Amino acid sequence: MQPKAARNISIEALRLVAVAGIAIFHTFQWTFQATCVGIVEYAPLAAFPYSGLLGFINLLGCWANEVFFMISGYFLIASSARAWDGGATWKSQMQRTAQRLGKAILPTVFYCLVALAWSTVVSPIPDVALNTHYWYTLGLEFIWVYAATVFMAQWFGLAKSRLSQKSCTMTVIAVGILAFVVNGYLAAMSATSGGEFSWLQKLMSAVTYVIAFLIGGLLRDVTDAMDSDRAGTLGMRSLGTVLVLTIVLEGELSFTGNLTAMATLSYKSTSLISFALAAVSLLFAATRRSASGNPRTADAIVALSTATLGFYVMQSLTSSLWRPVFNALLVNILVIQNSPAAICIVTGTVISIVFALALLIIDAARSLIVRKLKQRSTHQR
Structure with a gap:
């Protein structure tokens, strides 16, 4: 058996930044929506530059999801x-694929069973029950x-192996442009049709994930x-350029009060801005020289980054518990605060990162226990 290749610490660190991004996005998801529709309590956040910060945060969910898929495509293809x-x-x-799928599916099944048991025996978790299915189907769409x-x-790897690099590149780019x-x-039509096309946008979110995987390759x-x-x-120039353009765009929309455009440009995982930002983020991380740090x-970093999927599952399954508290x-x-917008954004960011770190540690501990049990089982044979 060949030894495992050394992990790229910069890319593993990018996974953790993406986890923080998805956590912050979910914390402010309702806040952003409430601000866009003009709910009076959220009026302080509608002002410049706070609405711009919220708009940027609303891009993080899509950005993080695309980063996860691009990193996987970068290595797996x-x-x-x-x-x-x-x-x-x-x-x-197929054996290699089964092993990879096991690393994603088995922890997911484990956490679903734990959530169901907790909801049934200890304390009800809203929407988590045997007679409902959204929580373990579309709720875990990612x-x-x-x-x-x-x-x-x-x-995808077979196509890459059999076709010329030019053919593969042109095909992926063409499909990506079409998508x-x-x-x-769909974003333009949905904005004028009251969400009539939202189901198609959800479908295109899944398609965009696959394209992100291919772009990673x-x-x-x-x-x-x-x-x-x-x-x-x-990598550095690309990231700097896209990041500056994104900040300028969100700032302009915030200054002009165009919150509707902010929401349209960041819908789920169909945002071109987030997609581009994810691509240059991976390019930047992949081209960092390995440093001989601690x-x-x-x-x-590696232990926590490998807990990414566990974090996502736990956050999704328990969202009906933590989201109302955060909101x-x-x-x-x-x-009640004197400088409410700034304090709100800082507080939401801090609790998001702390919550994400707690979930990462829980899944890292689960993985450690599983490895120890496997080692003990191997020694006993």
């Missing part, structure tokens, strides 16, 4: 293509789309083909 080039059989590829994409990775044309059309080709100095410069810090806290700040 190249790995699958190398295996095919090395003479891998369908049986061996997980199931991710699992389907991982399953398709072997075919975002559709996304833009293309970014691997870019970083592999360039020398490290040139790639590093490209090994314990690197180990902690009430933020609206109370807006009502």
Whole structure:
């Protein structure tokens, strides 16, 4: 058995930043919506520059999801293509795929069972029950789309192995452009039709995840083909450019009070802005030179980053418990504080990061226990 390749700590750190992004996004999700529709308690957040900050935060959910898929595509497509080039059989590829799927599906099933048991025996969790299904189906849409994409990775790798790089690149780019044309059309139509096309936008969110996975594979080709100095410069300049443009856009919309456009540009995972920001974020992380820092810090980053899916599942399953508490806290700040908007945003950001860290630690502990049990079982044989 070949030893596992060393992890890219910069990319693992990007996973953690994305976890923070998704946590902050979900904390402010209702707050942003309430601000956009003009609920009076949220009026302080509608002013410049606070609405711009909320608009940027509302991009983080899409950005984080795309980052997760791009990172997976960055590694899995190249790995699958190398295996095919090395003479891998369908049986061996399916075995590798089954192992990868197990790492995503088994923890998800575990947390679903824990949530169901808690809701049934200890204290009810709203919407988590045997006679309902949303909480483990569409409520975990991200997980199931991710699992389907991982399953398709072997075919993506086969295409990469058999076709020319130019053909693969042009095909992915063409499909990506088509998808975002559709996304833009649906966003425009939904804004004028009262959400009539929202179900199509949800479907396109899943399609966009798959495209993000494929773009991750293309970014691997870019970083592999360039020398490290040139790639590093490209990554830094690309991230800086897209980040500045995003901040300027959100600032302009905030200054003009165009909150409707903010909401339209950041709907779910169909946002072109978030997609571009995710791509350059991965390019930046992938082209950072490995630093010989503290090994314990690197180990902690890896341990927490591998808990990403566990975090997502736990956050989703318990959202009906923590979301009302967070929403009430933020609206109370807006009502009683002297500088409510700034305090609200800072408080929401802090509690989001603390909550995310707690969930990451829980799943990292679960993974550690599972590994210890496997090692003990192996020694006893």
